[in-house]
Amino acid sequence: KQEVTQIPAALSVPEGENLVLNCSFTDSAIYNLQWFRQDPGKGLTSLLLIQSSQREQTSGRLNASLDKSSGRSTLYIAASQPGDSATYLCAVDNYGQNFVFGPGTRLSVLP
């Protein structure tokens, strides 16, 4: 059964720092991997989608990489801002649209 973990569970950084969030999964037979952002009590906003055949995707200050063989993905956030404070979730899409989510990393960016 697919299991997804995320490290760290929480992270607090000063504004302007570059940071890396980690996601690991146990079964490499995935269709794709998606990173989401969730603000407290709100829905999930899709940040980046990486297909299983891709190595990385970029959107603005965000860059996500995928190493399917080792079961790892990283989300890199450049020049962090207080508005980036949220919980970041990774989810792997097993074939059949059975998304399995990690527990999330709670990020606080201090002004």
Add this chain to the structure above:
Amino acid sequence: EAQVTQNPRYLITVTGKKLTVTCSQNMNHEYMSWYRQDPGLGLRQIYYSMNVEVTDKGDVPEGYKVSRKEKRNFPLILESPSPNQTSLYFCAASTAGTEAFFGQGTRLTVV
């Protein structure tokens, strides 16, 4: 604009009183699914549907029913709600190989 709409956003009900949470998408996506989010347990899939009249159980289906009579709608039915179904519920829509879109969530309290 791609949208997944859930209703209601907030609901307080009593044990045993049947309720339905509606979910509608405007993207003509084949796949739809329901998740619940609980502190410390993360997001867990309840049911998913790969197309009209095709539904299957996720990880935590007990106490829930779904139907998919039309492509755009995927209601979640709680026939006899219990307090342990108090949670934040999300509906999602996707198509193979693309990002999943989530609704804004329904916060359900069963007393």
